[in-house]
Amino acid sequence: MNYSFRKKNKTVKYIIIHYTGMIDFNSAYKKLNDLKSEVSCHYLVSRRGKIFNLLCPKLKGWHAGVSEWKNVKNLNDYSIGIELENKGHEHSYTNFTDSQYHEVKKLINFFKFNFFIKDKDIIFHSDIAPNRKKDPGEKFLVKKLGIERFNFHQRKTLNINGLLKLYGFSHNYIKLYKSDCIKAVKRSLNYKNIDSSISNTFKKKFNNLLFK
Numbered sequence: 001m002n003y004s005f006r007k008k009n010k011t012v013k014y015i016i017i018h019y020t021g022m023i024d025f026n027s028a029y030k031k032l033n034d035l036k037s038e039v040s041c042h043y044l045v046s047r048r049g050k051i052f053n054l055l056c057p058k059l060k061g062w063h064a065g066v067s068e069w070k071n072v073k074n075l076n077d078y079s080i081g082i083e084l085e086n087k088g089h090e091h092s093y094t095n096f097t098d099s100q101y102h103e104v105k106k107l108i109n110f111f112k113f114n115f116f117i118k119d120k121d122i123i124f125h126s127d128i129a130p131n132r133k134k135d136p137g138e139k140f141l142v143k144k145l146g147i148e149r150f151n152f153h154q155r156k157t158l159n160i161n162g163l164l165k166l167y168g169f170s171h172n173y174i175k176l177y178k179s180d181c182i183k184a185v186k187r188s189l190n191y192k193n194i195d196s197s198i199s200n201t202f203k204k205k206f207n208n209l210l211f212k
């Protein structure tokens, strides 16, 4: 199993949602348990709704890779990784199943209660590595988990960079990969076609995502 020990000053604050991106469950299960793959996660949720606990949450998994979120780098240090079985964009990306949502919701509620994880700290792989990752992707319906990731009350007039910053992208990533950040927001908004164009409709939807 691939893992490291968490440092004492680096405690779990985030949950990161992924998809496996492999053709079937067995290949994903094998990869996540293979020393040579150099990847791992804490939980794997199959399409049939079975939860596989692959790694103790107290240990650091290797699922996030090079990543940034707000002012934090290397999110593996601070997170629990949940992988959902899905073939992903490279094969034939499909809807997630109701059983998967049901089980992920149970897992998240457990961590909210026991690790004091907040809704705003449940994030996507595509949010923390927008230049490299698309998962869980635009077919992932976060509403089905019963959480509110963004809940800013005071509406502000912000330009697109301001909105991206408020969403949570690091300063560095907005500077280097702005168009990828926009694509990640579109995935979060469940757009069907993902591109980096910025229309007025997009700005409106982006605002409505952030402000309640």
Ligand SMILES: [Zn+2]
Binding pocket: 017, 018, 019, 063, 125, 133, 135
């Ligand atoms: Zn991922």
